[in-house]
Amino acid sequence: MFDELYQIIIKRQQERPPGSYTSQLLDGGEDRILRKIGEETLEVIFAAKSEGEQRLVEETSDLIYHLFVLLSYKKITLEQVKDELRKRHDRNQ
Numbered sequence: 001m002f003d004e005l006y007q008i009i010i011k012r013q014q015e016r017p018p019g020s021y022t023s024q025l026l027d028g029g030e031d032r033i034l035r036k037i038g039e040e041t042l043e044v045i046f047a048a049k050s051e052g053e054q055r056l057v058e059e060t061s062d063l064i065y066h067l068f069v070l071l072s073y074k075k076i077t078l079e080q081v082k083d084e085l086r087k088r089h090d091r092n093q
Contacts, residue, residue, distance in 0.1 A: 002078065005065065009072045025069050033073055036066045 012022035025033055040063040047056040071081070 002064075002068075006068050006072070006078045009065075009068050013072050022069060025066075026073055030070075030073065033066065033070050037063070037070060040066050 009022055012020050013026055016023045016027070025036065040059065043059040044056065044063050047059040051059075068078075071078070
């Protein structure tokens with residue numbers, strides 16, 4: 001699902017369909033994307049602390065989506081992130 005979501009975001013970035021939330025974020029630039037990541041990060045923290053499991057799942061999903069928007073904006077692929085995680089895993093084996 002992560003790869004599929006990332007590809008949808010890339011497609012929105014290329015096509016910029018009117019009314020698309022992803023397009024609006026990308027059009028707002030880095031500052032808008034980073035602001036949303038900050039907001040979502042706080043919401044994850046609050047959910048983890050006192051809002052229950054389902055709310056944590058929901059807020060984590062929002063944070064992942066916004067991180068993927070940032071990665072696409074910065075032209076960083078999921079493969080680059082996966083490669084970094086593999087390197088870290090291999091070092092810790």
